[in-house]
C-alpha cells in the first residue's frame with residue numbers, strides 16, 4: 001500500500017494551488033496529486049477564448065506551471081488516473097488502476113462537469129460540451145467542416161464560445177430561453193446591450209427558445225425547441241451550467257446538495273479533509289450566506305488557503321470578495337461581488353456608447369456588486385476595496 005502525508009484529488013487549478021501552498025510551509029511531506037485528465041493542471045479558462053480563436057491551438061500557453069516544477073518540488077502527479085473510492089474512516093483512496101493510497105490528510109479538488117440536459121438525442125454525435133482540452137480540440141475540429149454551430153445556453157460559456165467561433169468567421173447561433181444574454185448576471189438594460197453586440201457581430205440569436213431535444217440518426221441534424229421549431233445544426237455546444245464532481249463522497253457528510261460543505265478554513269466536517277474550488281460550499285463571511293463559486297480566482301485562492309492550513313503550520317480563513325471575469329469580442333467584463341439576486345437599483349458610470357462603463361448593483365441601500373466593462377486590473381482591485389468598505393469589512 002502507498003502511504004502519503006497529503007493526497008490531493010483532482011489536478012485542476014484548485015488541486016495544483018493546494019500543492020503550491022503545501023510546499024510553502026512543508027518542504028518534505030509526501031504529496032500525491034491524482035488527476036483524471038492526462039494533462040498537467042492547465043488554464044482551463046483559455047479553452048473558450050484564445051484556444052478556440054487562434055489558428056493553431058496555443059497548447060504551450062496552457063500549463064499552469066511547467067512539468068519540471070512537480071519534480072523540483074517532489075509532487076507526485078498521477079495523471080490520467082481517477083480516484084474511484086474514498087474511505088473516510090480508514091483514510092484510504094482506491095485508484096482506477098486498483099492501487100490504494102493511505103493518506104494522513106486530503107483535499108477534494110475534483111471540480112465540476114457540464115450539466116447534461118435530460119432531453120431526447122443528448123447522446124447524438126456532434127452534441128458536445130466544453131470542459132477539457134480534448135473537448136476544445138474536438139470542437140475546433142468539428143467546427144471547421146460544419147455549416148452551423150449552435151451554442152445552447154445564454155450564460156458566460158455560451159457567449160464566450162459563440163464570440164470566439166464568430167471571430168474565427170464561423171457561422172454560429174445562440175439558443176437561449178431568455179430574451180437577453182447573460183441575464184443571470186446583468187441588469188436588463190445591460191444584458192440587452194450585450195445581446196445587441198452579439199447581433200452586430202453576426203451571431204444568429206435564437207432568443208426565447210427553450211431546448212426540447214436533438215434530432216438525427218447518429219449525428220445531430222436539428223435542434224428542436226419547446227415551441228416546436230426545428231433549427232438545422234451541425235454541432236451543438238451544450239452550455240447549460242455545471243455540477244460538482246462529488247460521486248466518490250456521495251452519501252457522506254462531505255457531499256451536500258450545493259457542493260461539499262466546508263468551514264471558514266475550508267475544512268470539511270472530517271478533520272484533515274478539505275475541499276476547494278468548484279465543489280466547495282463555503283461560508284462567505286464578507287457577503288454573507290453560504291456560497292459555491294465556479295470561477296478561476298476562487299479555486300486558486302482557496303487552493304492557497306488549504307495548502308497552508310493542511311500543513312498545520314498556518315490557520316487561515318478564506319475571506320475573499322467573490323470575483324470572476326469574462327471576455328467576448330472586444331469586451332472584457334469583471335464581476336466583483338454577489339450577483340445571485342437581481343439589483344433593486346443600478347448606478348451607471350461611463351457609457352454604453354463608448355463600451356467602457358462601471359455598474360453598481362444595490363439591494364435597497366446596500367452595494368452588492370460592481371460590474372466593470374473594459375477596465376484595468378487596477379479597476380478590479382479598486383472595486384474589491386470599494387465593496388469591502390461598503391460592507392464595513
Ligand SMILES: Cc1cc2nc3c(=O)[nH]c(=O)nc-3n(C[C@H](O)[C@H](O)[C@H](O)COP(=O)(O)OP(=O)(O)OC[C@H]3O[C@@H](n4cnc5c(N)ncnc54)[C@H](O)[C@@H]3O)c2cc1C
Nearest residue numbers: 010012013014036045082083110111277278294295296299
Ligand atoms: C471553457 C471554460 C472557460 C472558463 N472561463 C472562465 C473565466 O473566464 N473566468 C473564470 O473565473 N472562470 C472560468 N471558468 C471556470 C474555471 O475554469 C473553474 O472555476 C476552475 O477550473 C475550477 O477549478 P477546480 O480545480 O475546482 O476544478 P477543475 O478545473 O474542474 O479541475 C478538477 C479536475 O479534477 C479531475 N477529477 C474529477 N474527478 C476526479 C476523480 N475522481 N479522480 C481524479 N481526478 C478527478 C477532473 O478531471 C479535473 O481535471 C471556465 C471554465 C471553463 C470550462
